[in-house]
Amino acid sequence: MNQTIIENWKTAYPALVNLYKTEQYQATVAPMKEAATDFETSLYQLNDADPTTPIHMLRYKPINIEERLAYVNEHPNQYHACLQLNGLFEELEKLIAKKQIIDEMAK
Numbered sequence: 001m002n003q004t005i006i007e008n009w010k011t012a013y014p015a016l017v018n019l020y021k022t023e024q025y026q027a028t029v030a031p032m033k034e035a036a037t038d039f040e041t042s043l044y045q046l047n048d049a050d051p052t053t054p055i056h057m058l059r060y061k062p063i064n065i066e067e068r069l070a071y072v073n074e075h076p077n078q079y080h081a082c083l084q085l086n087g088l089f090e091e092l093e094k095l096i097a098k099k100q101i102i103d104e105m106a107k
Contacts, residue, residue, distance in 0.1 A: 002042045002096055009035055009089045016082050025077040032076035032085065036069065039088055046096060060099055062091035 012031055019028045043065075044051050047058045055066055062068065068084050075081045 002045055002092070005038045005042045006089055006093055006096075008038065009086075013082070013086055013089075017079075020079040020082060028082065029076045032072065032081060035085060036072050036076070039085065039092065040069070042092055046092070046099060060095045062088050062095070 012035060016028055016031060019025075040051075040055075043055075043058065043061060044053070046060050047053075049058055055061065055069070058065075065088070068088060072081045072085045072088070
């Protein structure tokens with residue numbers, strides 16, 4: 001499921017960038033909020049954690065996740081929030097690979 005969410009983001013990201021470039025900021029709010037929710041869902045799935053777990057307690061998480069995700073959620077109509085969310089998805093991909101390697105080594 002994580003890979004599907006990441007692939008969905010990779011598809012949505014260029015369209016969002018285009019909306020920002022054409023100054024259609026309000027049109028970015030709903031897809032940005034949905035993508036941020038998808039990111040959080042994937043992060044909790046990666047950690048096999050309950051969504052009620054505080055995010056700082058997760059083992060696998062991007063650096064400064066709380067501040068970065070708060071910024072994205074508070075400013076979904078700003079281009080920088082889109083860049084921030086893209087960076088979070090890129091880090092999530094790396095964390096998934098890292099966990100897979102660690103899990104394989106533990107076998």
